[in-house]
Structure formats: structure tokens, C-alpha cells
Amino acid sequence: AMVTWRWVLPLLAAAVMVNAEDGEQKSFVKVLADSNFEHDTQSVTGATTGDWFVEFYAPWCGHCKSLHPTWESLAQKLNEEKEAGDVTPIIAKVDGTVNPKLQERFKIRGFPTLKMFSKGKMYEYMGPRDLDSLYAFAKGGFKKQDSQPVPKGWDEMSLFDKASHIYMVTIHRDMESIWEYHKAAFFTGLGFSFFCGMLFGYFLKRGGTKAKQS
Template identity: 40%
Template sequence: FFFAPAHAGDMHSCLLLALLFVILSGVVAEPTILTVDDFEHRTQAATGQTTGKWFVKFYAPWCSHCTNLIPVMDELSTNMKEDNTGVIVAKVDCIANNELRERFNVTKFPTLILFADRKLYQYDGLRNVESMSDWVTAGYKKQDGETVPKPPSDFERLWNQYIAPLENDVRQIYNLRKAAAAFIFGLGALCGYILRGCFAGTKKHTKSE
């Protein structure tokens, strides 16, 4: 008969733990997806920031520069989580969440913003993991942070969704009517000038007879 050593079970446990460690070490902690519905609740950007510091990439799906930045942000997110820095890496699709784009005045893609210490900081440095890591953990403190814009109220959302488009339509109709009135006035003046010339020519021809 074959008898396994008394420590075989311990060896198996160690092997399983080692295998689990290898598997987990290869897992990438992708940036957290934020939307207009949960941005303020999760980040508390304008209401205290008790959930930690948030480094957010504002992007557009069609932007090639944004796509090229994906592996960098994935690695940065993984490092921040493994090192327990308290920095959460996230991303916002500005095409699907236009309200957030307008709120933070995002005019180019990608835009990288750190929400920390109840302020926001724009990142304009090199787009590599090392530079970003140094900046989000300490370097940002060398900059003057900006006040975080508050999320729009329910009334402002209602206005932006329904009233503002209607106002734009009315303005376009008004401008169109002004253009039409100017065209009609100009056409009338031209017709009057032509008719005046015709009558003048007819009158002159009658006198000559």
C-alpha cells in the first residue's frame, strides 16, 4: 500500500493558494464606469468627497486618443487599488452623459480630472502610468484646485430638457421670419424699381408719338 506523507494536504493547500495568487495577480481592475445617474452619489464630488479621491477620464467612444489611453488607465486603476492609495480611477462616456460634459465644461477628449479635497484638478501631464501615479497621489497639490460645480437641480434639468430646446426653436422661427420679411421687402423694392422703369419708358414713348 502507498501512504501519502502527513504534510501532503498542506502542500496541496499551498499549491492552491499559489495558483490563486497567480490568477488574481493577473486580474485587471478596470476603471469604474460613472453615469449621470450615479456620478454625484458615488463620487460626492460637490458634497464632501467622503468616498475617496476620484481620477476620472471624460471620453468619447469615437476618439482615437481616448482608445489609446485605455491600457494606461487600466494599469493605473489596478496599481491604485493594489497600493491602497485611496484613489479610484473612473471613466465617463460624454456622448451618453452629456449633462456631465456640460457640468464640467469638457471641451476636448480625453479630459482627465481629479476630484480631491473638495476641489477638482485638471491633469495636463504625460499620459503614462508613472506620471499619472505621481500626480494623483501627491503632484496635484502643487496646483490650485477649482470649485466643483454643483449638479443641476430638478428645475434646471427640466429647463435644459424641454424649455431650452423650445426656446431655440422659437428663436430660429423668429430669425427665419425676419429673413423672410427682409427678402419680401427686398423683392418688393426690386419689383417696384422694375415697374417704375417700365412706366417711365412707356410714358416717354407716348410723348414721343
């Protein structure tokens, strides 16, 4: 009996491990971040890796959680078509809360935001978030809507572009600071100028009246 259990127990443990692994569904959604986005997508540097349909999400976002199973299903469906020889976009995701450079680069102001990157252009998805609608968009529907050039990341900018960017950001900040700290003085000066104008007008009118009386 001891010999029997010596062989049975390892087999049972192996069976449990296999079942656990089978229960974990493999994800075909690529994870992108500040560190690998341009390297993997080549969104502005050649696009030789194909089209990318990217979800910008936040872990706390309820709509993102609702989209998650559909996004996984879309990735799996397109991967099956790719393995069958079809050309399909890659489905990916970016956690906007820990990738501030990408969030700023693509002006992400809400979650989830879905963008298709294709041949140096990007297309934002604004339709329903069901599998059929997302699939139709990914399979070429995005070409029917307006696009924008993919903005360059910091590493892709030329020295001139970087200098211009720093200059514009600095000027913008300075103007905001001047307005914030000196708006009280501005309104005081404006009020004083208005008062002086009224006073000047009053004396001018009074002088004209006296001249008529004399």
C-alpha cells in the same frame, strides 16, 4: 474506455473555462454615469468616498483608445497600494457620448479629458499620458496646480440656483434668436442711419456755404 472519457471530457471543459477566465484581466476602473456620479464620488456633497481621478472619453476617440491600457494599469497599481493600506484615489471613467449631463456640467469639449476631484475641488490634468506622470499626479501632484470649485449638478442645486439657471439660459437663447432673425434689420437700420447722417451733413455744409456767399 467509455467510462474514462466520461470523466475526462468534463475535466477538460472545466480546464478550458478556467484558462479563459484567467485570460480576462479584471478591471479596477470604476464606471460612472449621469445616474451614479454624485452618489459615488460625492464631489460636492461631502467627498467622504475619497479622491477620484476621472477620465471623460468617447468610444470612437483614438487618443482614448491609446490611453486605455495605461489607465487600466494606473487603476490596478493604485488598487494594490490601497489593499496594502495606503490611501489612494479611485480611478474611474465616464463615456461622454451617453452622459450628456456630466459632459455639460464639467464643460467637456474634447476627449480624453482627465479631472481629479478632491475635497470639493477639481484639477484638470494637462501633462503627458504615460503611467509615471499620471501616477505622480494622482498621488498628490495635482495639489501643485490651480483648482476650481466642483460645479453642482442639477440635483444638487437649490431652488434658487435652478430658477437662476433657467432664467439665464432662457435670456441667452432669446438674445441669440433676436440676433439671428433680426440682424438683417439691424444692419439695414444702421445703414439707413449712416445715410441720413451723411445727407444731413451735406445739406448743413451746403447751407453754410450759401450763407458765406451772400
